[in-house]
Amino acid sequence: MSPPGVPDIVVGRLPMYLRELTKMAEEGKEITSSQELGKRLGISSTQIRKDLSQFGEFGKQGTGYNINFLIIQLQIILKVEDVWDVVLVGAGDLGHAIANYGGFSDRGFHLSLIFDNDPKKIGHQVGSYIVKDVSSLVKDIRARNIRVAMLAVPTVDAQTVTDRLIEAGIHAILCYSQTSIRVPEGVKVEYIDPVLHLQHMTYYLP
Amino acid sequence: MSPPGVPDIVVGRLPMYLRELTKMAEEGKEITSSQELGKRLGISSTQIRKDLSQFGEFGKQGTGYNINFLIIQLQIILKVEDVWDVVLVGAGDLGHAIANYGGFSDRGFHLSLIFDNDPKKIGHQVGSYIVKDVSSLVKDIRARNIRVAMLAVPTVDAQTVTDRLIEAGIHAILCYSQTSIRVPEGVKVEYIDPVLHLQHMTYYLP
Incomplete structure (x- = not known):
């Protein structure tokens, strides 16, 4: 199902399609078209058809897409x-918001462990989790064979924690810290930094 | 300085370059190369040179880039x-994390107003801000001529609030709500949804 050579930008749009289709299904819709999906997402229908065609034939000309099948x-x-188990490092404001975010479990992810290095936070509850001491991070992640991590630590700690996540066998890191992190080849990193998005938009503002 | 027709994906990488160059300047560095910048960002040096060349000549062959000039x-x-004034709608967990995020002011943005519709939150302090009643949103945003907004409201309220932001003259929305929002042509929208990033990465995991 994953043909080689699909551009990363196309892969990056698939989660948006999945999110919108899931919303349509929740609204009780059963069939949609690339036109309708495109209108809801602000993407051209041609783009959507082209993206999906990289992976196979998901709809018939004239009859549209079966939403549940496409999901x-x-x-x-x-x-x-x-479901992927996910580890979160950092139990500050942002860690709290992430832990209380309700959208993981029905979209393929389960937050399994939260770590911090602050004695005031370790052992305390965040959302429905008990914060663990970051000193046991490598051991705990290995024990559960977790491969996906979210990083919400202060900038100054980001690389050190990243190195330990790699040591523990993590293969994908979603980095909320406001800095680039270095990882070995084969480890995926995505960044969430609101300013990166804001600056991307102000480029276009008159 | 903004030539027409630069691909959006190129524009989207510029904020990453700016962030890393700023970090280099903070480290006391004065000169860098596309090789060094690329290594720090996990992007090829060819890509960086190609991206930057869309906007002009910023370095000389063999002598590299002057970091402060490029910044x-x-x-x-x-x-x-x-500095752009920015409005935040939504003073929940996520709104708190955003309001306490320290990285806006030296990167071109100033959080000016926070709104919520919850009487328990209105009038209370979040970070260094007093939460205002969302009912005065259009009036307050117009009065300050604010054009950039961040949206951190429950999914169910996202479109309604978006419509009011548009009415108020907002031209760019960073949407943390887990749903697509519809905006008129010319209004920019970017999404921050951790699951979109996580799913983008799991595609590549073995």
Whole structure:
């Protein structure tokens, strides 16, 4: 289901399609078209058809897409038909917001462990989790064979924690810290930094 | 400084370059190369040279880039050499984390107003801000001529609030709500949803 050579920018749009299709299904819709999906997402229908065609034939000319079928296909392509355990490092304001975010479990992810290095936070509850001491991070992640991490630590700690996550076997890091992190080849990193998005938009403002 | 037709994906990388160059300047560095910048960002040096060359000549073959000069040029290109006032709607966990995020002011943005519709939150302090009643949103935003907004409201309220932000004259929305929002042509929208990033990465995991 994952043909080689699909541009990363195309892969990056699939989660948006999946999110919108799931919303349509929740609204009780059963069939959609690239026109309708495109209108809801602000993307051209041509783009959507072209993106999806990289992975197979998901709809018939004139009859549109079966929403539930397309949802399942996208889940398989993105490998979220099962649930990934995820570790969160950093139990500050942002860590709290992430831990209380309700959108993980039905979209392929389960927050399993939260770590911090602050004695005032260790052992305390954040959301429905008990914060663990970061000193046991490598051991705990290995014990559960977790491969996905979210990083919400102060900038100054980001690289040190990253190195330990790599040591523990993490293969994908979503970095909320406001700095670039260095990882070995094969480890995926994505950044969430509001200013990167804001600056991307102000480029276009008159 | 903003030539027409630069691909959006190129524009989207400029804020990353600016962030890393700023970090280098803070480290006391004065000169860098596309090789060094690329290594720190996990991007090829060819890509960086190609991206920057869309906007002009910023370095000389063999002598590299003057970091402070390139920072200023990127700030001008991204229109963050001055400061944009930004409004935040939503004073929940996420709103708290955003309000307490320290990285706005020296990167071109100033959080000016926070709104919520919850009587328990209105009038209370979040970070260094007093939460205002969302019912005065249009009036307050117009009075200050604010054009950039961050949206951190529950999914169910996202479109309603978006419509009011548009009415108030907002031209760029950073949407943390887990849903797509519809905006008129010319209004920019970017999304921050951790699951979109996580799913983008799991695609590549074995």
